[in-house]
Each structure stands twice: as structure tokens, then as C-alpha cells.
Amino acid sequence: MQFHGYFRSSSSYRCRIAFNLKGLNYDFVSVHLLKDGGQQKSEAYKAMNPQGLVPTLEVDGQVLTQSPAILEWLDETYPEPPLLPIEPFERARVRAFTQVIACEIHPLQNLRVLQFLKQNYDQDQEGVAVWCRRWIGDGLEACEALLVKQNGGADFCFGDTPGMADIYLMPQVFSAARFGVDMKSFSNINRIVENCSKLEAFELAHPSKQPDAEA
Template identity: 50%
Template sequence: MVSGGLRLYSYWRSSAAYRVRIALNLKGLDYQLAPVHLVRNGGEQHGAAFRQINPQGLVPTLQHGQRLIRQSMAIIEYLDETFAEQPLLPSTARERALVRGLAQLIACDMHPLGNLRVLQYLEREFKATPEQREAWIRHWLALGFEAIEALLAENPSTGAFCEGDHAGLADCLLVPMVYNARRFALDLAPYPTVRRIDAHCLTLEAFQRATPEAQPDAPPPG
């Protein structure tokens, strides 16, 4: 049975969908996964059927009963406000602002520059080679992680997770971005706090079950 009729439109390697899967797992919510293949046949997200669900043609989208919620940050905060168990945001306004700041650094400043449609545009319009495309991604990832590392290292409330010793919103976004960094061979050695938090998160089942390779629409290994 799906808790509250939750259905997540997702793609196995979408970092935005990955962060929502983590949030759903941390909240202990059952949900139905509705895979949307972003590459096959030019991308299922561009089809008329999915455009009715999300006019942007992007994943993730969360369906809760008859309600559709789009954009990963909005989805995660909607889940936190709708299902009180296992809160993903801290209790004070100052701590919530710090967590939201980290999350938005990733969602607004880092993630869009490596998004599939941006990379496809670089290739199509500017004839970027695979090597140039990956250099572009690593450049923006490195700038973002430099800032994240500094913010985490200087914050006395950084604990086992981005904020204290409870996994929350910022961790939901950090882990998928570290996954992307490894995918594109970014050297993570300069970011010890980031690496420590990521490693700790991945010891938890909620994060393990959300990984791209654990998804039913992931290609078989090898």
C-alpha cells in the first residue's frame, strides 16, 4: 500500500529525483515509483503525456492523491509539512536558514549548470566535445564544493550531518551532488567535511535505497 497515495515520477540517475527519494525514505514513507526515461527515444519527459503532468518536462514530480507537486525542494518541504514524523528541517529559524542556504546553493547554483538539457544544449549549439562538456561540469562542481566545504567547516553546528546529528534537507541534496562529482571524476580530496558527511549518510538504509543503482529503472550492471 502506498502511504497517502504517493507516486514519484523519477529517473534513476536524476540527482533531483535522487534527493526526493532520500527524503521519502528518511520520512519512512511508502511510495510508488513511476520511471520517466530521460534519454530513450529522445526523452520520455518531452512526450505529451508527461507534459500534462509537468509542463517543464522535468523530473521529479510527486503525485499525492490528485495533487501534483513539482521541483525537488518544494516536494521535500511539502513532505516535511504534510508528514510530521522524522522532520527534515531543524526547529529554529536560524538553523532552518542555514540548512536552506546549503540546499539552495546546490539546487540553484550547482545543479542547473550540469543538468541534462544544459549539457545537450552545449553539445547541440556550441559543438562541445565530451571532454569540454565534462570540464564544464567539473568547473562548476568545484566552485560549489569549495563554498560548501567552507560553510560546513566553519559552522559549529555541523555534526555527523550537515546540521547536527540528524539527517535532513541539506543532506538530501549533498549526497546526490557528491555522486555526480564522482561520476564526472572531480577530485574530492579538497573537501574532507563533505566526504565525511557523505560517507556517513551512505551507511544509512534510507540513503542506500535511494542510490541510482538501486532503482528499478537502472540498467543492469555490466
């Protein structure tokens, strides 16, 4: 498997955690989102991934894009340990949690969106941070509310083993810290983050531990 990603990309970070939880090895290809005007916009990269976003997973001559699709594929293809529960209602609850992050928070803090705010609405770094804090804060508040209803004090988002929801939560909390989101009231999230941080699968997936990491 060849994995094209970027150390700071949340969606790359999600996949790295999943690879580690499943015990899968892969070759990493760095796609620097800022160098050369954005290496993800190169003709060569876009021939493989027309959307010009990371990550991309190449496996057996097949090209997989979009981290949620990659993660579902990983779980279908390498079922142990499972990332989703078996019971359909439970699967739906876990997926809904991941989609609060993947569909409601993450797209709004995507690099191309932040560049648009700077160029078209004359926002400086602090203006961009206000935007990010708003959507990350709202989204994590919804995640916390879901945990209050459903978590019951478990070590991880949905039970006592890490799974799909934790895979989405950790990178989002990492980027919340970058933008200075106030996390004090999110006691379930904070407890789960602490528990995830103790696991090697999460620790080795951290942006700072990647070969392309920068300060």
C-alpha cells in the same frame, strides 16, 4: 503517492532519500530522460508537468513538481523525523546550504544544458566534463566552506541526525564522481558522505538500487 522519476536524476535521488527517512511508500513510475527522445518531453508527461522535468509527485489527485517544493511539502505533511530545524536562523542556514546545490550547481549540469553545449558550442564529452567539474567544484567548495564555519565536526551537515542538507549533498557528490571532480580537499563533505552511506535510507535511494537503473 505516485513518484515519477529517473534513477540517475539528482532531484529524484533527493526525494527518494526523503521518502526513506520518513518511512513513506510510493509507486515508482520511470521516466527515461534519454529514451524516445526523452520521455519527459512527451505530451502526456507535459500535460502533468509543463516544464517536462523530473521528478513529479502525484498525491491525492494533486501534482507536485520541483524537488525543493516536494521536499518542503513532505516535511510539512509528514513532520517526523524533521528535515529542517525549528529555529528560523537555523532553518535559513540549512536552506541556504541546499540552495548552493539546487540553485548554483545542479541547473548547470542539467541534461538540456549539456546538450546545448554539445550542439551550440561544439563541446565533446570531455568539454562537457570540464564545464561540469568547474561548477560542481566551485559549488562543493562553497559547501565545504559553509561546513568549516558551521559543522563543528558533527556527523551530518547540521548536527547528529541526517536532514535536508544531507539529502541534497549525497546526490550532488554522486554526480561529482561521475564527472571526476577532485574531492580530496573536502574533508567535511567526505566525512558526512561516509556517514550517510552507512544509513539504509541513503543506501536504498542510490541510483544503482532503482528499478530503472542501468550500468
